[in-house]
Amino acid sequence: MAQSILVLHGPNLNMLGTREPGTYGHDTLAAVNQQIADRAQAAGLNADIRQSNSEGELVGWIQSALTDHAGLIINAGAYTHTSLAIADAVRAAAKPTIEVHMSNVHAREAFRHHSYIAATAIGIICGFGAMSYLLAVDALAAHLAETERS
Ligand code: DQA
Numbered sequence: 001m002a003q004s005i006l007v008l009h010g011p012n013l014n015m016l017g018t019r020e021p022g023t024y025g026h027d028t029l030a031a032v033n034q035q036i037a038d039r040a041q042a043a044g045l046n047a048d049i050r051q052s053n054s055e056g057e058l059v060g061w062i063q064s065a066l067t068d069h070a071g072l073i074i075n076a077g078a079y080t081h082t083s084l085a086i087a088d089a090v091r092a093a094a095k096p097t098i099e100v101h102m103s104n105v106h107a108r109e110a111f112r113h114h115s116y117i118a119a120t121a122i123g124i125i126c127g128f129g130a131m132s133y134l135l136a137v138d139a140l141a142a143h144l145a146e147t148e149r150s
Helices: 030-040 055-068 079-083 084-093 131-149
Strands: 003-009 045-051 071-075 097-099 125-126
Touching: 003 030, 003 055, 030 045, 030 071, 030 131, 055 071, 055 084, 071 079, 071 084, 071 131, 097 131, 125 131
Parallel strands: 003 045, 003 071, 071 097, 097 125
Antiparallel strands: none
């Protein structure tokens, strides 16, 4: 059976398509999710993809990765820069995690340069729009395959 990965979108990412298209592009969340699901399937993984505007709901889903998922891809949106609770949940889930941002956060305001999640992630991908998620799927698939071999 295909390994399951959890793909989480945080606050305001439900507004993709209409939200600041110059920064986040014109694809809707549904369109991005279809691309993620297809990419995961091509890599032999099953993607469980969810979005929430609520910090607590995201924390609960991240905790579930401990028992239900082989790895995690997370774009925590603004919670990246503010949430110790989400960073602690990622640490507690103890699964390979890739932090994703559609925009290049380092080319934006200074408050977007710090991430509470980054220290717990195996890597960070930012700046490639919807493709950031697809690169993360490929990276996580390669990481899981490598871990299985060793
Ligand atoms: C984002 C960058 C964050 O700074 C911002 O708050 C978001 C989206 C990105 O995907 O580029 O909501 O995570």
